[in-house]
Amino acid sequence: NAGVMQNPRHLVRRRGQEARLRCSPMKGHSHVYWYRQLPEEGLKFMVYLQKENIIDESGMPKERFSAEFPKEGPSILRIQQVVRGDSAAYFCASSPISGANVLTFGAGSRLTVL
Amino acid sequence: AQTVTQSQPEMSVQEAETVTLSCTYDTSESDYYLFWYKQPPSRQMILVIRQEAYKQQNATENRFSVNFQKAAKSFSLKISDSQLGDAAMYFCAYGGGGSEKLVFGKGTKLTVNP
Numbered sequence: 001n002a003g004v005m006q007n008p009r010h011l012v013r014r015r016g017q018e019a020r021l022r023c024s025p026m027k028g029h030s031h032v033y034w035y036r037q038l039p040e041e042g043l044k045f046m047v048y049l050q051k052e053n054i055i056d057e058s059g060m061p062k063e064r065f066s067a068e069f070p071k072e073g074p075s076i077l078r079i080q081q082v083v084r085g086d087s088a089a090y091f092c093a094s095s096p097i098s099g100a101n102v103l104t105f106g107a108g109s110r111l112t113v114l
Numbered sequence: 115a116q117t118v119t120q121s122q123p124e125m126s127v128q129e130a131e132t133v134t135l136s137c138t139y140d141t142s143e144s145d146y147y148l149f150w151y152k153q154p155p156s157r158q159m160i161l162v163i164r165q166e167a168y169k170q171q172n173a174t175e176n177r178f179s180v181n182f183q184k185a186a187k188s189f190s191l192k193i194s195d196s197q198l199g200d201a202a203m204y205f206c207a208y209g210g211g212g213s214e215k216l217v218f219g220k221g222t223k224l225t226v227n228p
Contacts, residue, residue, distance in 0.1 A: 033214070042118075042205050042218030043159070056214055089157060100209035100216045101147040105159035 002026075004094050004106035012112045019079040019086070021109045025094030032075045033103065034067060037089040049075060082113045116141045118208050120219035127196045128227050134181075135191045135222045137206030146210030148182065148189045153203040153221070165189065167210070193224075201226045
């Protein structure tokens with residue numbers, strides 16, 4: 001089992017460009033969570049998805065950010081028109097069941113906005 | 115809303131000694147989980163130990179143990195026989211109460227001196 005796979009590990013974008021971060025959950029896991037870690041901070045919840053459904057997006061900024069978890073393929077976190085404040089590490093976690101007590105985290109994707 | 119506070123931004127310990135990292139939390143829920151995660155320079159989030167709130171017995175994983183004081187809402191991590199590989203950021207996290215989210219503290223940077 002390859003674990004939770006995130007790519008790219010590092011992504012550099014200029015202001016105004018789009019960033020797409022991908023997360024492949026562990027085999028058999030149908031619950032995906034995205035967290036953001038700003039410099040010198042702990043992780044903060046962004047969104048919780050199950051296959052083809054957004055369950056809780058209460059931590060997502062209202063604009064420019066979106067997430068999906070299609071029936072086939074990885075979960076995608078998309079940031080449109082990136083700004084410098086979007087520079088952060090974005091972590092994906094997956095779980096075989098609902099509930100945040102059995103999460104496995106990926107290694108994160110580090111976004112740098114120039 | 116639940117909050118997690120780690121009052122020690124940095125700690126240091128001599129190799130082979132014992133160190134305790136502090137964590138307090140605030141919740142009105144009675145059923146929840148508490149976690150300690152380790153984040154080494156690789157940025158991977160690694161689960162160190164987990165405690166169910168309904169269990170009175172403190173969780174232990176090899177050299178890592180917790181002191182869970184439910185009434186005081188305190189959840190400290192003790193690392194015994196510290197090793198150089200223990201050097202990392204340590205995050206305390208709260209989960210449960212029917213929520214899918216983990217709430218993280220800001221972290222404690224642990225340095226292990228040879």
